[in-house]
Amino acid sequence: MPRDAPYLAVADALRARILAHEWKVGERLPSRVRLAEEYAVGRNVIQRAMDRLITDGLLDGRAGSGTYVRIPRQRLRLVRSRHRDRGYGSASTTEARQQGRADAWDSHSRVRVPAPEEIAERLGISPGDLCVTTHYEFLAEGQPVQLSESWEPLALTDGTAVVLPESGPLAGKGVVERMRSIGVVVSTVVEIPRAARATQAQANLLGIGVGELVLQIERTIYDSDGRPVETADMVIPDVRREVVYEFGVESP
The missing domain is CATH 3.40.1410.10 (Chorismate lyase-like)
Known part of the structure; x- marks a missing residue:
């Protein structure tokens, strides 16, 4: 069986933590460096995982500030x-x-x-x-x-x-x-x-x-x-x- 790309596995892990409210709505996630160390992957893997969760509507990426748990908004x-x-x-x-x-x-x-x-x-x-x-x-x-x-x-x-x-x-x-x-x-x-x-x-x-x-x-x-x-x-x-x-x- 083919293995999922590493960034997908990290995205799934982060998604589970977000849905478990480990980080509150509006709270900033740890830095890419810290998460890369925690998951023993490169920072590019963390970035792709975060990009995936931004696309899914769970995170907000703010230039020069970091990545935050998205505040729910009505579309x-x-x-x-x-x-x-x-x-x-x-x-x-x-x-x-x-x-x-x-x-x-x-x-x-x-x-x-x-x-x-x-x-x-x-x-x-x-x-x-x-x-x-x-x-x-x-x-x-x-x-x-x-x-x-x-x-x-x-x-x-x-x-x-x-x-x-x-x-x-x-x-x-x-x-x-x-x-x-x-x-x-x-x-x-x-x-x-x-x-x-x-x-x-x-x-x-x-x-x-x-x-x-x-x-x-x-x-x-x-x-x-x-x-x-x-x-x-x-x-x-x-x-x-x-x-x-x-x-x-x-x-x-």
Whole structure:
């Protein structure tokens, strides 16, 4: 029978001690050096074991401070659904319909921003082509629960009343309605979720620790000709929200 990796055995041992309340909630665990000596393993093994327990939600890693028994927090459920997300990208309407919905948000748009290479590739434009970018910050029950950065090709909306997503006659109505008003029919939305660790900037905005788990969702919206009309990066702190994807079943 194959043996478990050493870090898994250490993680199991630490998990048992945490669940037995050897360390209280919010209490700092012994240093990696001390635990490495106790379990007769290398410090890298201890680090991997702690990373596993951080991923499992039992520990909090705090840069420059140590590792602590995590304080239990209620996670709100965010439902991503083809039936609910008809607005696609509106800060006010789409978020307000979600379970665990945001009850406050802030947005800031910039016009004539050159597209970075990665964004240009996602939008099917050339690097440096001008875009409208909008940054969103969402709150639920006073806690930051999501960040979003949206990009739209300026060539698509320049000179129209809907160039700014959260201003003008269709402010907050979402990509579908805004694009329809200028003769562009949205037909497809593609989302790519990826697990990641919070950067310093994300941690500051979300009120979490650097390196804590986040879910990053790369979303791109296409019109009926397959042309990308908007792409966005959403960042959701794992400790605050769980994301559920809901799909309908087509009838024969």
